[in-house]
Amino acid sequence: MANLSSSHTTCSSEVLRGLQKSSNKSIPPSILYDEQGSKLYEQIVQLDEYYPYLAEVRLLEQHGLAIAQTLPKDCVLVELGCGTATKSAFLIRSYLSLHGRCHYVGIDISESFLNQARVNLLSTVHGLEPANVQFIQADYMQGLRQAMQALPDKLLCVIWLGSSIGVFASEEAVNFLNKISSITGPQCAIFLCTDLWKDREVLYKAYHDETGITEAFIKNGMKNALASLGCRLSDKEMSTWEYHVSLNSKLRRVEMWVTFPSGFQIEQHDVYIRPGESVLVEFSSKFSIEDLHELAIRSNFYIQRAWRSELYGCQVLYSAVHALQNCWDDTDAFFNDIVDWNSKPVELRHPFLFYYGHANAFTKLKLLNTMETMEMDLIFSRGIDPCVLDPSQCHRHPKPPPEWPSKESICAYVDEVRSMVLEAVKMGRIPMRLVHFVLEHERMHQETLKYMLAQQRRQDFERTYSLRNLQSNGQSNGQEKQVGSMNGNGVPVKDSTPNVCVLPGEITMGADKSDSIFLWDNEMPLVETFVTKAFVVSAQPVSISEYMEFVKAGGYEVKHLWEEVDFSYFREYRRPATWSYANGDYYIHEPGITKHWREVANQPVYVSLAEAQAYCKWAGDFRVMTEQEYHRALLEDGKTVFGLRDGGWEWTSTAFRGFPGFEAMPEYKEYSVDFFDGQHFVLKGSSPYTHPGLIRDSFRNFFQRQYRYVFAKFRCCKSVANEARPRADSNGSNSRYRSAIFGHV
Numbered sequence: 001m002a003n004l005s006s007s008h009t010t011c012s013s014e015v016l017r018g019l020q021k022s023s024n025k026s027i028p029p030s031i032l033y034d035e036q037g038s039k040l041y042e043q044i045v046q047l048d049e050y051y052p053y054l055a056e057v058r059l060l061e062q063h064g065l066a067i068a069q070t071l072p073k074d075c076v077l078v079e080l081g082c083g084t085a086t087k088s089a090f091l092i093r094s095y096l097s098l099h100g101r102c103h104y105v106g107i108d109i110s111e112s113f114l115n116q117a118r119v120n121l122l123s124t125v126h127g128l129e130p131a132n133v134q135f136i137q138a139d140y141m142q143g144l145r146q147a148m149q150a151l152p153d154k155l156l157c158v159i160w161l162g163s164s165i166g167v168f169a170s171e172e173a174v175n176f177l178n179k180i181s182s183i184t185g186p187q188c189a190i191f192l193c194t195d196l197w198k199d200r201e202v203l204y205k206a207y208h209d210e211t212g213i214t215e216a217f218i219k220n221g222m223k224n225a226l227a228s229l230g231c232r233l234s235d236k237e238m239s240t241w242e243y244h245v246s247l248n249s250k251l252r253r254v255e256m257w258v259t260f261p262s263g264f265q266i267e268q269h270d271v272y273i274r275p276g277e278s279v280l281v282e283f284s285s286k287f288s289i290e291d292l293h294e295l296a297i298r299s300n301f302y303i304q305r306a307w308r309s310e311l312y313g314c315q316v317l318y319s320a321v322h323a324l325q326n327c328w329d330d331t332d333a334f335f336n337d338i339v340d341w342n343s344k345p346v347e348l349r350h351p352f353l354f355y356y357g358h359a360n361a362f363t364k365l366k367l368l369n370t371m372e373t374m375e376m377d378l379i380f381s382r383g384i385d386p387c388v389l390d391p392s393q394c395h396r397h398p399k400p401p402p403e404w405p406s407k408e409s410i411c412a413y414v415d416e417v418r419s420m421v422l423e424a425v426k427m428g429r430i431p432m433r434l435v436h437f438v439l440e441h442e443r444m445h446q447e448t449l450k451y452m453l454a455q456q457r458r459q460d461f462e463r464t465y466s467l468r469n470l471q472s473n474g475q476s477n478g479q480e481k482q483v484g485s486m487n488g489n490g491v492p493v494k495d496s497t498p499n500v501c502v503l504p505g506e507i508t509m510g511a512d513k514s515d516s517i518f519l520w521d522n523e524m525p526l527v528e529t530f531v532t533k534a535f536v537v538s539a540q541p542v543s544i545s546e547y548m549e550f551v552k553a554g555g556y557e558v559k560h561l562w563e564e565v566d567f568s569y570f571r572e573y574r575r576p577a578t579w580s581y582a583n584g585d586y587y588i589h590e591p592g593i594t595k596h597w598r599e600v601a602n603q604p605v606y607v608s609l610a611e612a613q614a615y616c617k618w619a620g621d622f623r624v625m626t627e628q629e630y631h632r633a634l635l636e637d638g639k640t641v642f643g644l645r646d647g648g649w650e651w652t653s654t655a656f657r658g659f660p661g662f663e664a665m666p667e668y669k670e671y672s673v674d675f676f677d678g679q680h681f682v683l684k685g686s687s688p689y690t691h692p693g694l695i696r697d698s699f700r701n702f703f704q705r706q707y708r709y710v711f712a713k714f715r716c717c718k719s720v721a722n723e724a725r726p727r728a729d730s731n732g733s734n735s736r737y738r739s740a741i742f743g744h745v
Contacts, residue, residue, distance in 0.1 A: 012228040019225070019271045019279070026280040029167040030109075030139065031228065032221035038083070038110045040217040047213065049205045052163055052195050055312035057087060059193075063307040063314075064094030070305045070316045071157050072189050073099060078147050079159040080140045082106030085117035087161050089125050091191070096127050103132040103154070107143030144183050156184045163195040163312075166253070166285040170295075173285075177299035181319060186426055190301065190317040197252045197286035198311060207254050207284070208245045214256075215243040218281045222258045225281075229269050244278075253285040287313070289645075293696050297517040300432045302439060306692040310638065315692070320425050320435045327442055328418060331359060334449055337592075341407050345455035346709055348386055350400065352452065355445050357410045358383055360417040363438040366667055367421055367430050376405065376413045383445075387679065388706040389569060395674040436518035436693075437667065443691035450689040451709045453591040454578050461587065461594050462580050499536040500640045501720065506530055507631040510659050511698035521665040522658055522672040523698040531632045537625060538715035539641055541648065542615065544588065545601035550615050551575050551586075561614040566706060570614075576607045577708035591689070604648045604713035609681050609705035612651050612714035622716035627654035627682045627700075629717060634697065648713035649683040649690075649701055656680040656702040672702075679704050687711035 018026040033041070045053035060067070068091065071077075077095065079088050085106055095102045106117050114135040121128055134150070136143040147156065158180055165173050181188040207214055219241055223233055242259040263275035273279065287295075289308075292315065296303050302323035306315035318326060335341070341353035350358075357380035365377055378398055386394035405413075424430050511519055512526040556574045559567050579597070580587045586597040607615075609624065616622040625633065630644065630652050637644045644650060657676045664673050683701040686694065689711060703710055 015225045015228050016269060016271070019229075019273070020269075024280070025273065025277065027221065027225040029221075029282050031224045032217065032282060033081075033109060034220075034224055035110060035112060037217060037220050037224070038113055040213060040220060042084070043213050044209075044217060047209050047211065049209045050214075051202065051206055051311055053087075055309055056161060056163075056193050056314070057090065059307055059309060059312060059314055060087060060090040060094075064090055065098060066305075067091060067191065067307065067314070067316065068094040068098045071095065071191060072155055072187075072322065075155040075157040075189065076103040076105060076147070076151055077159050078105045078107065078144065078156050079161070080107055080143070081160070081162065081164055082108050082117055082135075083110075083113050085121050088159060089121060091159065092121065092125050092128060096125070100127075101132065102128060104128070105134045105136065105147050105151075107136045107138060107140065107147070109137065109139055111137050141179060141183065144180065148183055155187055155189075157189045157191065158184065159191045161193045163193055163284070165192060166195060166287075167282060168285070169251075170285075173295060174298045177295070177301065177317075181300065186319055186321050188319045189304075189322055191314065192317055193312070193314040194287045194292060195284065196308070196311060196313055197288055200247050202311075203247055203254050203286070204245060207256060218243055218256045219258060221281050222279065226264075226266070229266055229271065231266060248283075251285070252288065252291065253283045255283045256281050289313075290696055290698075293693075294516055297432075297436065300517075302436065303692045306695075320430070320432060321422065323439055324418075324422065324425065324435065327439055330446060331356070331442065334446065334453075338453075342404065343456065345452050345459055348384070348388060348391060348707070348709075349448070349452065350383060351404065352449070353404055353407060353410060354380065354383065355449055356414060357405070359442040359445055360414045362441055363421055364417045366438055367434055368424060371420070374413075376410070379405065385675070385704070388704050389565060396670070433518045434667070440518070440520075440694055443694055446691065447687065447689045447711075450591045451711060454589050455709060457592060457594060458578060458580055458589040461589060462582070498539045499716075500539050500636060501534055501536050502531075502629070502633050502636060502641070503534050504531050505632065505635075507628060509627070509631055509698075511696075519698065520671065520700070521663060521668075522656070522700050522702075524663070525659060525661045527659045527661075529628060531628050534720045535625075535629055535717055536720055537629070537633055537641060537717045541604040541643055541650070541713040541715045542612075543602050544597055544605045547576070547605040547607070547615060548586065548597060548601075550618055551579075553618075555614060555618050558618070561617045563610065563613070566610040566614075569706060570608075570610060573708070576605060576611065578606055604643070606648055606711050606713060608708045608710075608712070609651045609653070609703075609714075611708070613653070613705075616714075616716050619716050622718050624651055624653045624714050625717040627652040627684065630684050631697075643713075645685045645695070645697075646688070648685070648687050648711050650685045651712050651714040652682045652684060654682045656682050656700070675702055681705050683710070683712055 014028040015031065018028065044050050077088075077092065079085070082088060088104075088106070092102050092104055104121070106114060108114050108117070114137055118133065118135060121133060122130060134147075136146050138146060144156075144158070165176070168176055177190070180190065219238055222241065223238060226233060240261055242261060244257050244259065246255045246257065247253075248255055257278040258281050259276065259278040260273050261276060263277065264273040265271060292306075292313070293303060296315075296317055299317075301317040301319060304316045304318045304323060304326055306313060308314075335352070335356055338352050341356070342351050344351040357376060361377050361380035362382075364371070365373075365381060379401060382397045384394055384397050386392070421430075425435065507529055509527045509529065510525055511523050513519065513524055515526075551574070555561060556571055562570065575581065575586070578589045580589065580594075587594050588597050588600050612624050616624055630650060633641050634644055655678050656672075658672065662672075665671060680702045681704075683703065684697075684699075686699075687710075701710075703712070
């Protein structure tokens with residue numbers, strides 16, 4: 001085993017800067033982790049109250065292989081603050097299992113911990129070769145520089161567990177990640193674990209345990225800070241200090257303080273702590289999903305993939321070069337599995353091959369727009385979204401060629417474009433904002449390909465059955481059994497499902513331009529408005545089994561449930577786009593797999609907005625939520641309302657249009673404006689096939705209300721009597737809110 005070492009010295013100047021302030025005194029977090037502090041921390045992570053350790057271990061155990069698969073192949077895993085490497089052992093095992101070998105470097109300031117880590121890894125991780133395990137005794141940046149010097153030809157992947165990034169304020173965290181990439185180079189990747197903002201009681205108990213170990217840890221850190229300035233303190237002096245925890249909701253962090261009832265001073269250093277004054281010894285930032293995306297973007301990283309529980313999260317961050325290469329690898333893997341690139345499973349879209357050319361033509365035209373335009377650039381420059389009810393009507397787009405280019409010529413074109421783009425990115429000629437722009441565009445089309453693949457699966461499935469076994473009208477031989485009690489129209493009345501009442505109140509929609517390095521134009525600006533009426537909404541999205549009642553009851557045949565323009569169109573289909581009816585039963589198709597409907601009965605049903613609205617009427621004169629109501633319901637997400645952000649895009653009944661103050665993005669002016677037509681409607685959240693980089697509360701997807709193919713769910717909603725009005729400004733106006741523009745709900 002190689003052993004790389006570096007001396008570690010505490011920077012007393014940082015302590016002085018924090019303690020010489022007239023107010024809001026603090027000390028640097030690194031001062032906490034001397035030998036005694038590290039031992040106390042190891043005890044803390046074993047406490048029942050301290051959930052982060054166990055929550056992180058569970059994620060590493062449950063998703064270890066998926067995480068290892070997302071990390072760059074043949075990289076060196078470099079762990080910051082490795083401690084005894086107990087948790088990293090889970091990740092190393094997964095990496096070894098997947099790739100057959102693993103090179104690991106652990107960095108920590110504690111020599112005893114590094115010795116324990118060496119013994120732990122080599123004794124518990126089967127197949128880990130001693131020659132591929134190295135340790136550096138240093139702080140984070142010193143250790144990272146030494147690792148780069150010792151391994152100049154290796155690709156490093158930085159592993160940072162324990163939500164240690166939480167010890168930094170927002171700007172400090174951005175600067176820290178930037179320092180990592182400046183040391184490791186343009187192909188940097190980071191596996192980052194982060195604690196999530198949650199119930200206040202859970203947070204408080206985690207940092208104020210009954211045994212007093214956390215208190216001892218914090219006081220030991222304060223003792224170290226004063227010792228670095230030449231003060232030697234007795235246990236008796238320290239016993240007068242008071243420890244307390246505060247929860248800062250605005251900054252989303254837990255703060256740990258030491259109060260000096262009698263004060264404290266070090267005259268030679270101009271340090272004066274007044275009687276009763278408190279010093280912030282450590283804070284632990286907690287994150288929302290929005291916080292994590294903002295952190296990644298501002299640090300010039302891209303969230304490649306993320307795994308989360310209710311308590312904790314971890315994500316792989318890629319640099320621009322890595323993010324592009326990985327995105328392209330995902331697209332290539334998809335097309336490698338397609339036998340016929342010319343197949344067109346969705347009539348309202350181009351054939352598969354178009355999307356392989358389009359993603360790269362778009363990237364070239366947006367990133368390398370000063371280069372000469374080629375014929376392929378024009379052919380693949382823009383896709384189609386024709387009117388569902390009249391496909392002859394469509395936005396501006398290039399006329400499809402009489403014959404599409406061959407697969408071989410498209411692949412050659414793609415290789416050329418990617419080579420040019422990578423060279424420009426490596427040379428620093430492409431701003432990170434534009435890299436995010438083209439990545440999000442291609443990731444969105446990967447989801448397009450996924451729902452096309454689901455339709456391909458359905459068509460292949462149905463072709464395996466002869467006409468005598470597959471009923472074209474969606475009914476089995478004989479009368480389909482009716483479900484539930486009947487109403488006056490011969491349609492069963494659906495039993496009531498659990499609903500939640502959401503009270504009226506303020507909401508925030510959209511995002512400020514300064515919030516992120518990249519946002520689509522329709523996400524901006526930030527708008528504060530007001531939901532004026534209370535509403536009830538289904539706690540869960542409508543499931544396949546619930547929608548099955550509607551289908552079996554003949555809901556597609558009942559005209560009054562449908563808009564007039566929709567009835568004849570959907571009557572032809574009689575079921576959702578991912579469903580088949582064969583041999584007297586129903587089957588549900590996903591990309592690459594078909595299941596009997598009972599296997600997925602509790603999963604959300606994927607339908608068009610028109611189908612969702614018909615179901616809501618059938619269910620008892622309900623409706624689909626508006627976009628404003630969706631944002632109000634988000635306040636209850638995970639508490640009384642579930643699955644708003646995931647499991648399928650959430651249909652709203654809000655027509656797609658810009659927020660007040662909307663400005664079309666200069667790089668892609670037609671992206672939103674072409675679809676402010678009253679025919680497209682807003683969807684929120686994400687589907688199981690949505691890339692993590694697109695998952696944010698401000699993101700607005702949009703499709704025509706009759707478009708059947710999206711992985712889109714819905715839930716039933718109804719207004720109730722409780723009504724409120726926005727508070728007036730001092731002049732009596734409601735200028736802060738935009739209710740008049742959006743309409744009251």
